[in-house]
Amino acid sequence: MLIEIGLGRPLHLQRWDSLATQVNTDFEVASQGLNELKETPWENSLDKSAFIKAIENCLWYKNFGPIDTTSAAVPSPAGNQDGRTSLQIDHTRRVFYDKVVWPLQWLVEFGHQSAGYLCENQRPLQISRASSTRKDLEEDIQFPPTEFHASRRINPKDWLSNLKVINKAIYPKLQNLIVDGQGVRVGERGIRVAILDTGYNPEAPLLAVEAAARCFKGWKDFVSGSDVPVDSFGHGTFMATVLIHSAPISEVHVARVAENTNNLGQCSHQVAEGIRWAAFEQNADIISMSFGFPAFDNETYGPISKAIDEVKMKRDGRIIFLASAGNSGVYEDETFPATNSSVISIRATNCLGEFMNTNPRNSSDNRVVFGAIGDDIPLHLREFHPEVSLPGTSAATAVAAGTAVIMLAYVLLLPQLLEIEIQEHKLKRLWTTEGMRKMFMKMSDDMGQQQRFLNPVKFFRDKPGPLDKYCAIYDCL
Known part of the structure; x- marks a missing residue:
């Protein structure tokens, strides 16, 4: 052929x-x-x-x-009828x-x-396709048809456009769903993401539009106590912008835990309180932290570790922590809280999945690390605060949070999309850090050297129907 x-x-x-x-x-x-x-x-x-x-x-x-x-290391299973194992x-x-x-x-x-x-x-080929045997399953997410292109140059906006295809398919059906202790029921709750950062500016052009403004559901200032959203530095505004444009179905709750990078080192207690606020008062599903402390600074990260452990225990593990690994390059270790075992560490890639050389080294040869797009961010998302809207693991963490939102939202929809009985108790594991880590393994591309690129577009594109997606999700959990 x-x-x-x-x-x-x-x-x-x-x-x-x-x-x-x-x-x-x-x-x-x-x-x-x-x-x-x-x-x-x-x-x-x-x-x-x-x-x-x-x-x-x-x-x-x-x-x-x-x-x-x-070999003793390779089992010898029974063969098929044709003799193949x-x-x-x-x-x-x-x-x-x-x-x-x-x-x-x-x-x-x-x-x-x-x-x-x-x-x-190429010449026209006559291809006959058998009709689907499951006409009762309506396709939930459809991408543009695959084709050869006379010239193919990757557009940094392509990945964002494809994510929007997924979000557009999910959002209308998500509005009346909720997850609680008893399972899926009707309600008004979406997927909640808490961003711990320098705050956010609601007047930023991309956040001031009505569709984006509706995403913000919670605010707490642990720096100056402001009742209204504020961000004098711009980094948190950039994180919120990237998250909302990666997953506009998100409900965003922002905790201002530091005024700027220079003051971050003295803000460990604010970070710890931000974690508790997000988990207990806002009932966040995901906590996204695009910052880092030196991994050896026990005095600084002690209060934060204690808060993470407390939240994990009191929430029975039903919360997802994400943190940026740092941008120090291969000669330095990744930063805390990314090094915490209860947190998924995120590195940065370009839009082709290639890991950036500014990522920290992998401290363990046997540990798999995840990368999300942190480079090739479309220019219009970086124009408001260009001095802090830079490529790196911060943006990648926001994209990873958006990816997690998409997966949680899709799992909520599965009972509507399938006419078979699904194992909801097992799917609830996706609301834990360990469950989302397994999901990231399933939906990522192996880039070599224990590095995996989060590729939600490929995951949804390559599985033709909701049953295929459900099987893949169930299998990894």
């Missing part, structure tokens, strides 16, 4: 009664077609080589050879993804000239 796409014409395949004969002759025709494709000129040799490599990986039999199940099937799928699907995905997303060549040379 790939060779036919590259050549722009079908291969001449014959039908044989013997499976061995069929496979061998098909292989020979494919090899000849590959040789012809190699001689076919493309405008971009780099992109062509990626396409060719994917085909060669398909045809190289050693890529899909049997795995060794005699579940381990072998899983191994084959992983190899196929790494050596075939990933090069093609790279080509479509980041290639420039070759995709245009494919567009110009």
